[in-house]
Amino acid sequence: RILRFLHHFVRELPEPAMMERGVGELGVGTYGELATTTYDMPLIDALALFLRHRVSALPVVDADRRVLDVYAKFDVINLAAEKTYSNLDVTIFEALQHRTGKQDKVHTCLATDSLRHVLETIVRAEVHRLVIVDTENRIEGILSLSDMFNHMVLKPVENDV
Amino acid sequence: RILRFLHHFVRELPEPAMMERGVGELGVGTYGELATTTYDMPLIDALALFLRHRVSALPVVDADRRVLDVYAKFDVINLAAEKTYSNLDVTIFEALQHRTGKQDKVHTCLATDSLRHVLETIVRAEVHRLVIVDTENRIEGILSLSDMFNHMVLKPVENDV
Numbered sequence: 597r598i599l600r601f602l603h604h605f606v607r608e609l610p611e612p613a614m615m616e617r618g619v620g621e622l623g624v625g626t627y628g629e630l631a632t633t634t635y636d637m638p639l640i641d642a643l644a645l646f647l648r649h650r651v652s653a654l655p656v657v658d659a660d661r662r663v664l665d666v667y668a669k670f671d672v673i674n675l676a677a678e679k680t681y682s683n684l685d686v687t688i689f690e691a692l693q694h695r696t697g698k699q700d701k702v703h704t705c706l707a708t709d710s711l712r713h714v715l716e717t718i719v720r721a722e723v724h725r726l727v728i729v730d731t732e733n734r735i736e737g738i739l740s741l742s743d744m745f746n747h748m749v750l751k752p753v754e755n756d757v
Numbered sequence: 758r759i760l761r762f763l764h765h766f767v768r769e770l771p772e773p774a775m776m777e778r779g780v781g782e783l784g785v786g787t788y789g790e791l792a793t794t795t796y797d798m799p800l801i802d803a804l805a806l807f808l809r810h811r812v813s814a815l816p817v818v819d820a821d822r823r824v825l826d827v828y829a830k831f832d833v834i835n836l837a838a839e840k841t842y843s844n845l846d847v848t849i850f851e852a853l854q855h856r857t858g859k860q861d862k863v864h865t866c867l868a869t870d871s872l873r874h875v876l877e878t879i880v881r882a883e884v885h886r887l888v889i890v891d892t893e894n895r896i897e898g899i900l901s902l903s904d905m906f907n908h909m910v911l912k913p914v915e916n917d918v
């Protein structure tokens with residue numbers, strides 16, 4: 597049954613109009629209720645946020661909600677591997693100094709960016725998520741690979757059921 | 758309250774004995790009931806598996822359950838970006854030919870590998886998951902970043918509640 601809906605979906609997908617619409621307008625991503633952290637938050641409070649909200653990453657914002665970085669579960673695991681994990685009183689800023697591997701800038705997009713543009717950014721950057729910001733770099737939402745997948749594969753199926 | 762348990766956990770964590778135990782013995786990861794695909798599976802059937810099992814990746818195995826590759830949600834999104842998505846009758850083998858970006862070999866570990874070893878492999882390879890194999894490269898399980906995070910952060914908390 598799922599297969600039948602997927603087949604139906606296939607005929608719908610290469611609809612160029614949808615690909616050119618803004619992700620905000622399409623409702624792809626999470627807007628409004630966001631779990632975020634700050635540079636001066638103790639790591640232990642950030643871990644509590646991961647546990648409470650069951651998210652895979654926390655955008656790091658300043659007092660004006662401007663996006664500075666992203667602190668992800670991967671960074672927690674990374675810190676554990678660095679054996680500096682035992683001190684959970686370190687701040688997120690300090691914890692981020694231990695980050696090894698690619699020191700990417702934070703990848704963002706605008707809610708008005710087209711689904712096509714966002715898709716290409718995620719693939720090119722090889723990241724799990726983009727932070728959605730306004731033109732002043734203030735946080736508006738999060739758009740993860742799973743949101744994209746759900747919109748492109750799962751949602752067309754569910755709409756049909 | 759969560760914070761109290763986290764603080765408790767902190768005193769427990771740098772327990773070197775746990776880090777040296779095998780991930781299979783510790784039960785970190787998913788064993789037994791796995792969603793897998795094959796090179797000759799049509800993409801549409803693989804999408805149905807993603808929907809049915811709500812997993813983020815499918816190991817690609819041969820007739821002897823030997824691990825050949827991993828087909829992830831990221832690859833589906835990647836394929837959509839390549840605009841070759843409209844044909845869902847392609848096989849997983851063909852779909853994998855369109856993969857851009859790092860063409861990594863599949864990252865695996867043994868169930869007897871220590872938690873420390875697995876942790877370091879995930880961090881070094883910057884991957885979301887490892888496929889757990891036996892010494893003949895036959896699939897035994899999957900160990901994802903979220904399994905690792907749950908074992909190191911969530912589980913100690915829950916045990917305490």
Ligand SMILES: Nc1ncnc2c1ncn2[C@@H]1O[C@H](COP(=O)(O)O)[C@@H](O)[C@H]1O
Nearest residue numbers: 625626630631651652653654738740742
């Ligand atoms: N920090 C966050 N705050 C609120 N929602 C989030 C956050 N991170 C991810 N999400 C949402 O949670 C869902 C799962 O995300 P992920 O685990 O990152 O794939 C998606 O719908 C995301 O948009």
Ligand SMILES: Nc1ncnc2c1ncn2[C@@H]1O[C@H](COP(=O)(O)O)[C@@H](O)[C@H]1O
Nearest residue numbers: 786787791792812813814815899901903
């Ligand atoms: N193909 C799969 N088959 C069975 N379990 C899986 C598979 N991929 C991931 N898992 C498990 O599903 C949970 C979420 O994984 P992930 O979404 O990859 O972080 C973890 O407990 C994984 O061990």
